[in-house]
Amino acid sequence: MTALPRRSLLAAGLFLGLTGIALAQAPAAPAGERFITVASTTSTQDSGLFNHILPLFKAKTGIEVRVISQGTGQALDTGRRGDADVVFVHARAQELKFVEEGFSTERRPVMYNDFVLIGPKSDPAGVAGSKDIVAALKKIQEKAAPFVSRGDKSGTHAAELNLWKVAGIDIAAQKGSWYREIGQGMGAALNTSGAMGAYVLSDRATWISFKNRGDLVISVEGDQRLFNQYGVMSVNPAKHPHVKVADGKRFADWLTSPEGQKAIADYKIDGQQLFFPNAGQAGA
Amino acid sequence: MDVGAIFQAAFALVVGLDPGFLGIVFLSLRVTLTAVLIAALIGLPLGAALALARFPGRAAIIVCLNALMGLPPVVAGLAVFLLLSRSGPLGPLGLLFTPTAMIIAQVILVLPIVIALTRQVIEDLWSEYRDHLRSVGLDGLRAIPTLLFDGRFALATALLAGFGRASAEVGAVLIVGGNIAGYTRTMTTAITLETSKGDLPLALGLGLVLLSLTLMINAIAFGASRIGARYAG
Amino acid sequence: MLSVSSILPLTVEAAAFFGDGKLLVAPNSFVIPAGGLTVLLGPNGAGKSLTLRLCHGLLTPSRGTVRWAAGAEARAKGQRKGHAMVFQKPIMLRRSVEANITHALAAAGSNGAERKTRVTQALQRFGLGERAGQPARLLSGGEQQRLAIARAWALRPELLFLDEPTSQLDPAATRQIEELLSGLVAEGITVMMSTHDLGQARRLADRVLFLHRGRLVEDALAKDFFAGPHSAEARAFLAGELLW
Known part of the structure; x- marks a missing residue:
């Protein structure tokens, strides 16, 4: 064998290997040994709510919360797996179906915000200023004004589909090129x-x-039917024995405790409160 | 959009040395470099062996590898996701939504590139060196160390190509890493997130920083290999 | 030169070589004893290069045998095979002059202090001392071929094969290489080289093997060959008539 190149290759390989191991071992962040993984929605993440409340929870319990933000349907599937x-x-x-399937033993309401219909200033469907979401959707469909749908099985998508149903429109059958x-x-x-200058249903x-x-x-805003309720569920260890039951329950407990509820209420952007805690409210 | 705002955002990120931002940069580099390193340790010898060995099915393997160079990252990500999910075959390892999962996904993306390009480089070099190496008694697989060493500058380019694919990639790391803040959020997934938050200047600013980092690494590698190549002729 | 441990004479018996179903080297037989410089002469495509490769072991004869003397077996148990080869276009590793020699020695199994000594000797013997640290591929064509010979010499071959070693060099470099080769023969190394250059064959050869279309047409002492070749092909070649 060629002693020289082999030796240098070996040395190079060894060096690279050790570097790799060192890199792989190095922690990415001061990750506490205690952590839980929470599957949540894009709205809680993108709105910045988690950035506000998770440090408070960690300070109190020492538990790091790792959030995967997905559409509601996907997040529920992540829990199912x-x-x-x-x-x-x-x-x-x-969520109730999730509990019914046995993937969680309990769903607890945490907070709500509301949906708003967003649209271009030019208002091609002539719905601006209305408080009636159903009438607005009917107009949009009549005038075939551009409308963007999430189409990702998220909570917002589910809410949107439900509103079309309430408006008496079978969107699957009646959608045209205006419905994207x-x-x-x-x-x-x-x-x-x-x-695209389109209307879209968004959480506030x-x-x-x-x-x-x-x-x-x-x-369009202010319609009772635009109500958007958030619930928390810890995954049932009977289905997945490895889940961190105690720490997961701790998080759900905290969210619904007076302290967690206050943290949620305190989160504001430009003076506007984004989420309204309502843990324990019957029927929510 | 205001171009100034993009540069301002990029500038603020770099100058501000925000620990969160530095963590993202460090994680990105760590994941990508580790993936490239592992792919190199596996891919260089394998690519060289593929260049020298003759066996039935070799052509088919080469075609497959070339095709895999174009494997959509999302597909690689999905495959690793299903493998590592708690409900998947490797679920008990608990690797989903960790940096390790991202490294695994990126190794899968980078490996075909490293193997295919290594095979090309080593095959060319072997056709040049064959007579001499066989003459001094290095035949077949015994020639691999010499060929890898003498092909080092061309091989560095192969690794850079792999690095480029891994560092620019978002589909796979997003799926298997979960874009968890402070844990599996990389430059590219952060860009995706900021885009979805509508903070386009910050997203592009991050993109600018990523581009600068990639540029820097490429420049260093290029410079080093140019100096080295000049030395080795 | 002949000793119990020698690999010479080299005996080639009816060694033929086919490529793509065509006969490229006819079943030729000849013997290379120790000492002197044998030139494989012939026009392009005569099979000179293939014959050298068959002898050196880079190719396996399709028929017939290439056999070394008893010493080869003893050597095979050690690491050195006792013969080395220099190619038409010098094959330079992408390393320094010194590292090129070191690599060949390492590959052949030489180790430690012995290797170091031999590298130093080779660099000195071939006037490459000042070039030791330079990239081999940046040397001039003549220097590259000199390094290739130094590298082969460092392996301490009894028999050195050279395939058209000067065909890509200018006259000055050619003359240098020829002087080197005469020196090697004087040192006791047996040399077997191919060339299509008549002048070079006249200057260097002790013995000529004349090949034509893969067939060994004449095997004669150089002075006899140039004085009066027996075959029509050799006469035509010496007369400068194009042959293939």
């Missing part, structure tokens, strides 16, 4: 609406913290 300890989403019917499903998160949907929290508004404004 056992890849998260806690699911924190907003689609009541889907993008299959992405809230922020992406807002970016797309801005670029994401809207308030959204920075690339361009010509977009709130067209």
Whole structure:
């Protein structure tokens, strides 16, 4: 064998290998040994709520919360597969189904915000200023005004589909080229609406913290039917024995405790409160 | 959009030395460099062996590798995701949504590039060196160390290509890492996040920083290999 | 030169070589004893290069045998094979002059202090001392071929094969290499080289093997060959008539 090149290759390989091991061992962040994984929605993440409340929770309990932000449907699936300890989403019917399937033993309401219909200033459907979301959707459909749908099985998407149903429109059958499903998160949907001059249903929290508004404004708000409830569920260890039951429950407990509820209420952008705590409220 | 705002955002990120931002940069480099390193340790010898060995099915393997160079990152990510999910075959390892998962996904993306380019480089070098190496008794696989060493500058380019693919990639790390703040958030997933938050100047600013880092690493590697190549002729 | 441990004579018996179903080297037989410089002469495509490769072991004869004397077996158990080869276009590793020699010695199994001594000797013997640290591939063509010979010499071959070693060099460099080769023969190294250059063959050869279309046409002492070749092909070649 060629002693010289082999020796130098060996040395180089060894050096690189050791560097690699050192790099791989180095912690990315001062990650506490205690952590839980929470599957949540894009709205809680993109609005900045987690950046506000998670440090408070960590300071109190020493538990780091790792948040995967996905659409509600995807987040529930992450919980179903056992890849998260806690699911924190907003689609009541889907959440109750999750509990019914046995993936969680309990769903607890945490807070709500509301949806708003966002649209271009030019208001092609003539719905601006209305408080009736159902009438507004009917008009949009009649005039075939551009409308962006999340189309990603998220809580917002579920809420939107439900509103079409309430408006008596079978959107699956009646959608035309004006109805655009993008299959992405809230922020992406807002970016797309801005670029296309389209209407879009958004949660208020994401809207308030959204920075690339361009010509977009709130067209419809204040309708009771735009209510958006968030619930928290810890994953059932009977389904996935490895989940961190105690720490997960601790997080859910804290969110619904007076302290957690206050933290949620305290989160404001430009003086506007984004989420309204309502833990323990019957029927929420 | 205001171009000034983009540069301002990029500038503020770099000058501010925000620990969160530095963590993201460090994690990005750590994940990508580790992935490239592992891919090199596996891919260089394997690519060289593929260049020298003759066996049935070799052509098919080469074609497959060339095709895999174009594997969509999302597909690689999805495959690793299903593998590492708690409900998947490797679930008990608990690796999903960790930097290790991101490294695994990126190794899968980088490895075909390293193997395919190494094979090309070593095959060319072997056709030049063959007579002499066989004459001094280095035949077949015994020639690999010499060929890898003498092909080091061309091989550095192969590794850079792998580095480029890994560092620019977002689909796979987003799926298997989960974009967890402070834990699995990299430059590219942070850009995706800021884009979805509508903070386009910050997103582009991050992009600018990523570009500068990539540029810097490429410049260093290029300079080093140029000086080295001049020395080695 | 002949001793119990010698690998010479080299005996080639009816060694033929086919490529793509065509006969490229006819079943030729010849013997290379120790000492002197044998030139493989012939026009392009005569099979000179292939014959050298068959002898050196880079190619395996399709038929017939290439056999070394008893010493080869003893050597095979050690590491050195006792013969080395220099190619038409010098093959320079992408390393320094010194490292090129070191690498060949390492590959052949030489180790430690012995290797170091031999590298130093080779650099001195071939006037490459000042070039030791320079990249081999940046040397001139003549210097590269000189290094290739130094590298082969460092392996202490009994028999050195050279394939058209000067065909890519200018006249001055050619003359230098020829002087080197005469020196090697004087040192006791047996040399077997191919050339299509008649002048070079006249200057260097002790013995000529004349090849034509893969067939060994004449095997004669150089002075006899140039004085009066027996075959029509050799006469035509000496007369400068194009042959292939």
